[in-house]
Amino acid sequence: MTTLQNTVKRPHAPVPVGKIVLYAVLLAGAVTMLVPFLWMILTSFKSVGESIRVPPTILPARWITINYKEVISTLPMFNLYSNTILLIFFRILLASIFSSMAGYAFAKLRFPGRNLMFGLVLAQNMLPAQIFIIPQYLMLAKMNALNSMFALVFPGLVSAFGTFFLRQTYMSLPDDLGEAARIDGCNQWQTFYRIMLPLTKTALMALAVFTAVFAYGDLMWPLIANTDLNKMTLASGLSVLRGQFTTKYPLLMAGSVLAMLPMIVLYSAFQRQFVEGIALTGTKA
Amino acid sequence: MTSTHIAQVKRARRLSHDAGWGYLMVAPTILGLIILNIYPFFHSFYMSFSETMLFGNWEWVGLDNYRKMFSDPNMWRATGNTLYFVLLTVPLGIFLALAFASMLNSQIKGRDALRAIYFLPMIVAPAAIAMVWKWLYNTEYGLINQFLSLLIGDDVKINWISNPKLALPAAAIVAIWSSIGYDIILLLAGLQAIPRSYYEAADIDGANFISKFFHITIPMVSPTMFFVLIMRLMAALKQFDLVYMMITDTNPAFQQSQTLMYLFYRESFQVGNKGYASALVLWTFVIILAFTAIQFVGQKKWVHYDQ
Known part of the structure; x- marks a missing residue:
């Protein structure tokens, strides 16, 4: 903001008004982002009676954990956590392996039909996922595989976005690298696995973040594929909680806190990787 | 040889x-x-011309599903609601994201911390976000009405999510709140890639802030803006989770808030009308295609890919 810098530079303007306004707006934005989370946490420790007091108390009069206990006794939290974590794990694993292989082939190898096949990848990227949902559901029903981990992972067995993204990454690596490896006697697989793949670590990290965020947030597919409470994810489990405690907000907030916990913990630990990974998925696409 | x-x-x-x-x-x-x-x-396409019978059998019904769909007031209302949702979220969302990204791109302290805070809602499942906001919007005890009451000094009892006129805008606010961090990160990365020398040259020519913004910043960041625009359009046209979690089918504002994907979900997996639902999803696909095509044609006018 150059106007602001000008204000600062002016000799008889000791108070940089522009800069103060800038910070005020940025801070107001940050408060808007944080207050809903804060209010969720505070409500989750209040009794139902206290939560509907007017005017509201800000801090709980007494910090109680009964809401959490009730959520845990209503929902199979252990299953929801492990289902969600495994779903994310498998999605990341499969997307990284298959997309790396295909991305490398599309970027560095020449073979008849390559453009046509890459066209398929691009087309899938543009189509709304819901267009595939009913047939995918029917396939699983036919295989008797609904209400399973396989069903949760199913639509993400391969990743069109990952393939596209890694192809862009491999495109930006110099061809000479591969040539040099070949002269040294590496075959195509070795060139890929030993030389090129290690160079895409940052991109793979970004793909992992991207995949995790969307697998964890997805609601429609888990709702459809796994209707058995023990096979649900955190997101679809929350919809059950909503149905049961329609207006008991402290309970709903406790459920929301529990559902957010794993991602918040991951995010605090890998904040930089999250933010930079997302930025990378945007600049490559 | x-x-x-x-x-x-x-x-x-x-x-x-x-x-x-x-x-x-x-x-x-x-x-x-x-x-x-x-x-x-292709299966979806085929199903849109058939109807589910007993024991998982399908019967070819020709254009029946489409005839039913185009004369179904629910479908037209859902289409209208979806387009309204696009209008509510996309322009304002991109404007705010660009404004905040520009502010973060100036010389300030704590940029990384702010960026991380703005991104926070993005990592949380929309289902959880919807619950939290439903509580904030609560008519009697919600924080928002309580805060407004305090501000005005009078009892404010706005039915944010049960008033048919307000429900979708209320959901749109949540959608913008939860995705703005993602857009800010992408746009900020785009802004940081603009060479400082461009601005310095403009300074020498005596350009002011506004003209620099429109002649350097906007053209240089336009490829990123285009990407964000396409992504936001797709997300808004496919809106399901927030509205599904916030506005149930017993809500008086339900008819005015049901989106196309919400209707699709109900028709296919609650009513069990998979043929009709397939026609609905193809209709949504046509709308998405139309929007994308318009954007790709329109981009020639404002997106600059050469450095």
């Missing part, structure tokens, strides 16, 4: 060698796309 001939033979051999590896390496992905996407796409 001449050396060029040898080179040609080598090249040909390598190509066929490449081809084998190539097919092997794309095989899992292509196979997956065929099973998970290509076949289902």
